Amino acid sequence: MIAPPDPCLVLIADDDREVLNALRFALELEGYQVGAFATGRTLLEAAHGAPAACLVIDQKLPDTTGLELIIRLRALGVATPSVLITTNLPTHLRIRATTLAIPIVEKPLLTDALFATIRELIGGPTLGG
Template sequence: MAPSSNTRPILLIVDGDPEVLRALAFMAETRGYGVIGCATAAGALADLDGSVSCLVLDQNLPDVPGVRLLKQIRDAGIRTPALLMATSPSAALQIQAAAAAAPIVEKPLLDESLFQQIENLLAGA
């Protein structure tokens, strides 16, 4: 179910591939989300504020891995719900993501798993 316009959650989507970022932003907006899009971890850190409802972080960012960005965010005391997107995540990545309370959604994103995970995070599941 799409969020109502009164309680429109804001997603901070971070992906270094501009085409993927545009596609994810479009898909999120058609589902009623507001979107802040960033191509780098540095940009995400600059844009992260109290209005962001959920973080959608690609593991393969151009400046630092997504899980390292998430650790920086958590170390700063920010507990915004988050998920990582990764292709064939290693066991080590799965452990790191679990430690940061971030589910992993595997790429390519060919089904509704990304938005189902976002809904779960926003619902506190």
């Protein structure tokens, strides 16, 4: 039996430690539980063991691209809603993400676009459990 996703768990993959820590802090302030990873491989492993509500994945990771990681996760049966964060994504990759129904949030993350996208995909956490 597969465990249902934790409605408050968001997993993030970004190799920029400052961005990763800032995202973790901001999402925790929003009420989410957060798992943070610096590589695609570690997020891939975690996504199998911890059924998250949402994945936030940087396009440029040291061991893969965000799009390829999401495609690989889906091929493995992990259908967790995912958000791609990136800067200046080429048009052909933007079209590919759109075709795969992967929302894109542009860096720098100066607005609440990422949080709005996560809420749109999964809703907000319920305070108090």
